[in-house]
Amino acid sequence: MNLDFSPEEIAFRDEVRAFIEQNYPAHLKGKAMREDLSRDEFLAWHKILGKKGWSAPAWPAQYGGTGWTATQRYIWLEENARAETIAPLPFSVSMVGPVIYTFGTEEQKQRFLPGILSGEVWWCQGYSEPGAGSDLASLKTKAVREGDYYIVNGQKTWTTLGQYADWGFFLVRTDSEAKPQEGISFLLIDMKSPGVSVRPIKLLDGGHEVNDVFLENVKVPVDQRIYEENKGWTCAKFLLAHERAGIAGVARSKRNVEKLKAIAKAEIGDDGGPLIESPDFRAKLAQLEIDLSALEMTELRTLAREQAGKGPGPESSLLKIRGTEIQQRLTELTLEAVGNYAQPFPRGLGDNEFSIGPDYAGPAAPIYFNWRKASIYGGSNEIQRNIIAKMVLGL
Amino acid sequence: MNFDYTEEQSMLRDSIAKWAAGQYDFEKRREALKSEDGWKKNWATFAELGLLAAPLPEDAGGLGGGPIDIAVVMEEFGKALVVEPYVSTVVIGAGALLAAGDDAQKAAHLEAIAGGERIIAFAQAEPKSRWALNDVSTTAKKDGAGYVLNGQKAVVLGATQADYLLVSARTAGGQRDEQGVSLFLVPKNAKGVSTRDYPTMDGARAAEVYLENVSVGAEALLGAADGALPLIERLVDEANAAYNHEAVGAMRMMTSSTQEYAKTRKQFGRAIAEFQVLQHRMVDMFMHTEESVSMALLATLKLGESDAERAKAVSASKVSIGRAGRFIGQAAVQIHGGMGVTDEMRIGHYFKRVTMLDSTFGNADYHLKRYTALSAKAA
Ligand SMILES: Cc1cc2nc3c(=O)[nH]c(=O)nc-3n(C[C@H](O)[C@H](O)[C@H](O)COP(=O)(O)OP(=O)(O)OC[C@H]3O[C@@H](n4cnc5c(N)ncnc54)[C@H](O)[C@@H]3O)c2cc1C
Numbered sequence: 126m127n128l129d130f131s132p133e134e135i136a137f138r139d140e141v142r143a144f145i146e147q148n149y150p151a152h153l154k155g156k157a158m159r160e161d162l163s164r165d166e167f168l169a170w171h172k173i174l175g176k177k178g179w180s181a182p183a184w185p186a187q188y189g190g191t192g193w194t195a196t197q198r199y200i201w202l203e204e205n206a207r208a209e210t211i212a213p214l215p216f217s218v219s220m221v222g223p224v225i226y227t228f229g230t231e232e233q234k235q236r237f238l239p240g241i242l243s244g245e246v247w248w249c250q251g252y253s254e255p256g257a258g259s260d261l262a263s264l265k266t267k268a269v270r271e272g273d274y275y276i277v278n279g280q281k282t283w284t285t286l287g288q289y290a291d292w293g294f295f296l297v298r299t300d301s302e303a304k305p306q307e308g309i310s311f312l313l314i315d316m317k318s319p320g321v322s323v324r325p326i327k328l329l330d331g332g333h334e335v336n337d338v339f340l341e342n343v344k345v346p347v348d349q350r351i352y353e354e355n356k357g358w359t360c361a362k363f364l365l366a367h368e369r370a371g372i373a374g375v376a377r378s379k380r381n382v383e384k385l386k387a388i389a390k391a392e393i394g395d396d397g398g399p400l401i402e403s404p405d406f407r408a409k410l411a412q413l414e415i416d417l418s419a420l421e422m423t424e425l426r427t428l429a430r431e432q433a434g435k436g437p438g439p440e441s442s443l444l445k446i447r448g449t450e451i452q453q454r455l456t457e458l459t460l461e462a463v464g465n466y467a468q469p470f471p472r473g474l475g476d477n478e479f480s481i482g483p484d485y486a487g488p489a490a491p492i493y494f495n496w497r498k499a500s501i502y503g504g505s506n507e508i509q510r511n512i513i514a515k516m517v518l519g520l
Numbered sequence: 521m522n523f524d525y526t527e528e529q530s531m532l533r534d535s536i537a538k539w540a541a542g543q544y545d546f547e548k549r550r551e552a553l554k555s556e557d558g559w560k561k562n563w564a565t566f567a568e569l570g571l572l573a574a575p576l577p578e579d580a581g582g583l584g585g586g587p588i589d590i591a592v593v594m595e596e597f598g599k600a601l602v603v604e605p606y607v608s609t610v611v612i613g614a615g616a617l618l619a620a621g622d623d624a625q626k627a628a629h630l631e632a633i634a635g636g637e638r639i640i641a642f643a644q645a646e647p648k649s650r651w652a653l654n655d656v657s658t659t660a661k662k663d664g665a666g667y668v669l670n671g672q673k674a675v676v677l678g679a680t681q682a683d684y685l686l687v688s689a690r691t692a693g694g695q696r697d698e699q700g701v702s703l704f705l706v707p708k709n710a711k712g713v714s715t716r717d718y719p720t721m722d723g724a725r726a727a728e729v730y731l732e733n734v735s736v737g738a739e740a741l742l743g744a745a746d747g748a749l750p751l752i753e754r755l756v757d758e759a760n761a762a763y764n765h766e767a768v769g770a771m772r773m774m775t776s777s778t779q780e781y782a783k784t785r786k787q788f789g790r791a792i793a794e795f796q797v798l799q800h801r802m803v804d805m806f807m808h809t810e811e812s813v814s815m816a817l818l819a820t821l822k823l824g825e826s827d828a829e830r831a832k833a834v835s836a837s838k839v840s841i842g843r844a845g846r847f848i849g850q851a852a853v854q855i856h857g858g859m860g861v862t863d864e865m866r867i868g869h870y871f872k873r874v875t876m877l878d879s880t881f882g883n884a885d886y887h888l889k890r891y892t893a894l895s896a897k898a899a
Contacts, residue, residue, distance in 0.1 A: 263788075282858070326864070328862060328863060329868030329871070335858075392650070393650050395652065396889075460879070461885065464650045465645050465650070466674070468677075468720040468722075469719075469720060469721070469726065494861075494871070497860065497861055497871075498861050501858055
């Protein structure tokens with residue numbers, strides 16, 4: 126057992142770092158934590174990686190993965206976080222892609238995987254409904270079979286960035302008589318199909334990142350169903366474990382700790398010296414770093430298990446809980462660090478935007494408020510604890 | 521000991537609650553915040569209801585109330601999410617005039633404040649001062665009988681609506697010296713004053729205020745030159761005491777509406793209020809709210825004590841209430857699930873407001889340090 130990188134791994138790191146430096150679009154530098162990115166901005170890096178064959182490192186090589194080891198993937202995430210790149214959308218690469226190559230037919234793999242890898246096609250996730258959040262299996266959106274089609278009716282909500290989506294993966298009820306989990310199917314729906322409409326939901330930070338999606342008599346060819354009819358819950362659960370592990374975001378948090386330190390160097394503390402020298406703030410930063418180390422080591426252990434052929438299981442709930450708690454703590458400390466300049470509302474400045482106070486201060490409060498979502502989405506942290514209690518501890 | 525409101529205070533509370541229910545519900549508030557001068561109608565109502573006159577002495581056109589009347593107003597404001605510059609005008613502006621103004625200055629402003637014709641913003645913080653009240657780089661140089669002011673003031677709440685700015689400026693000493701700070705009441709339309717106005721996270725308005733060779737007469741100086749810091753400390757304590765009650769109003773709303781929501785929202789075939797982990801969180805919200813009520817009262821009731829005792833009580837309350845506000849706000853949003861992070865639901869707006877109140881005039885950490893320093897001094 127050891128934690129060192131081998132010479133090959135160091136060479137790999139240098140290669141990756143150089144690639145990012147040479148290829149990451151200059152106009153997108155430093156934009157990753159800003160919200161309100163356009164569709165093109167979101168996809169630009171993904172498309173570059175698609176060309177290089179690096180957009181889906183975690184996939185098996187036969188489907189377009191890179192064949193990297195867990196350590197290489199770790200290095201990859203670190204380097205991307207370090208350069209603050211805009212990560213490929215989780216909905217396509219980390220969620221629907223693995224479902225399709227695991228459960229889809231050969232024809233479905235041929236049809237959908239290339240667009241996911243290349244970043245040409247934008248996917249959104251249609252799981253949650255107004256009445257089915259934590260209790261996802263109670264979903265009501267109905268798909269009725271008519272010949273070679275399903276006719277889909279219902280409402281999805283909280284659909285992240287659905288305003289940009291070309292395709293969505295949806296959980297729908299195909300059998301209302303069966304037990305809730307047993308009557309669900311997994312459908313891929315073209316968002317341009319007649320009867321699909323997307324309505325924005327504004328969040329408390331003023332941003333538009335989620336939507337309601339209404340489905341009215343939407344005709345969906347049966348060959349867009351993944352896996353068997355009424356077996357969609359299997360795909361759903363498989364995908365959620367992938368989603369949860371991805372939410373932990375260790376590498377990004379490490380980068381954000383560095384950014385927070387830079388802010389704390391620039392800010393004046395309560396005693397007139399740099400904030401970073403203020404003992405209580407330093408202690409808080411130290412605690413955060415310690416928590417992050419614990420999470421990182423835990424994630425590495427999980428990765429190693431995965432490498433040994435065991436996919437993300439219920440332990441991914443641990444990564445989700447601690448990862449999001451740390452992300453939220455980071456936003457709290459950043460908010461504290463910027464003092465009075467937490468108050469201006471940058472999105473309220475109108476068209477000819479100017480920043481108030483130092484550049485790093487503007488996003489502090491919006492991000493703090495926005496990131497409360499992290500303990501809610503991907504299955505709330507209460508639900509994750511329930512999962513650990515039941516599935517891991519057997520309580 | 522007596523924790524009851526007088527009959528007048530109860531009436532004051534009821535009249536604000538009635539106005540808020542009828543004229544300032546969530547949608548009307550949203551409209552008012554969006555429009556350029558939606559606040560004007562509200563301000564006129566505050567004058568009519570006597571809210572602006574309530575704490576002022578009778579000989580200044582006021583109703584002769586005190587900090588408890590302000591507490592009553594602020595708690596209702598907290599419940600209704602009123603974000604107009606009441607504290608900077610009535611608590612700080614009028615407070616400064618009453619404490620340090622001469623007869624002419626009082627006559628020029630107090631009745632106008634009570635009548636709703638004068639709004640004052642407190643131009644105190646600076647880009648690099650954080651919350652240190654003694655950290656003043658803005659200068660006021662003697663020029664004949666008057667002064668010339670230069671500097672930048674940061675995040676001046678209410679500056680957009682204000683017609684006067686209460687400016688702290690250095691007349692002597694170095695940037696962080698306790699001596700040498702003075703207070704000036706400067707007309708916002710004075711030559712050389714410019715502002716960059718913007719909305720704040722919680723829907724209020726603020727501005728960066730730039731003072732470039734602003735000439736004011738001797739009548740602009742409030743109190744003696746160089747010695748304003750103790751008064752500023754007191755005014756900010758009074759402002760924090762007032763804001764505490766606003767935070768309490770917001771906490772009460774978050775706590776009760778979260779309970780309501782949890783009782784009606786069903787998942788897994790039952791109300792989420794039945795899940796024990798959420799019950800315990802709501803119990804903690806309730807306990808934090810009760811302690812905040814207590815600490816807000818403690819600070820307000822000690823405003824008349826010695827400087828040291830007043831300062832300690834206010835800092836103690838800011839620590840408790842800052843922490844409680846964070847806990848309650850985060851828990852309220854969490855228990856609302858996705859609905860909690862929407863702009864459409866009130867809950868997020870209360871959360872934003874208590875968060876911004878914590879970072880107004882010193883957050884919980886700042887006040888923990890201040891409390892510690894005050895305790896060390898006393899020992
Ligand atoms: C910003 C954002 C983006 C999202 N993006 C997507 C997306 O792209 N696609 C998608 O399908 N969904 C998305 N979601 C939806 C997300 O998955 C749900 O919000 C989440 O599952 C919680 O459901 P809910 O909001 O209905 O809350 P509820 O289920 O109503 O939960 C309310 C509260 O009750 C608690 N609770 C519920 N059940 C229990 C229990 N058994 N024990 C203890 N506590 C419990 C919850 O933890 C929570 O605190 C997104 C949500 C947000 C906020």
